[in-house]
Amino acid sequence: MQDTIYDPKTGLHYKLMGDYYIPLVKAPDPPKIGIWGHRRYDYLKNHRRVLFSIMQMNETLTPHLEEVDRQATELYDRLIKQFATAEGITEDLKATNQMEWVTRMNNIHSRATEIVGNDLIFV
Known part of the structure; x- marks a missing residue:
């Protein structure tokens, strides 16, 4: 399995953590x-x-x-x-x-x- 993937539908990158892909999102700067x-x-x-x-x-x-x-x-x-x-x-x-x-x-x-x-x- 790939360590990170990109989903063009959502425009998000995902990182493999255990058995699940977690979206890599960043909160906006205050x-x-x-x-x-x-x-x-x-x-x-x-x-x-x-x-x-x-x-x-x-x-x-x-x-x-x-x-x-x-x-x-x-x-x-x-x-x-x-x-x-x-x-x-x-x-x-x-x-x-x-x-x-x-x-x-x-x-x-x-x-x-x-x-x-x-x-x-x-x-």
């Missing part, structure tokens, strides 16, 4: 959704239920979440850099006064998070 995609998912699920259901039925929810996550990450990173540059926060400040650097970066983080949420997540 979607790459980060924190922003998860926040958008929660918002749609809890506040925009009809849109959430429509997107699930049309199988457009996952691509939408991936795109929102990508856009939000880019916007967040850009805002952090712009705010830090505008306020003169540098690595020198980090080396000389760590607490001041952390305080100011936390403030920037909070502002950037709020902007991203208002512009991309909670719309």
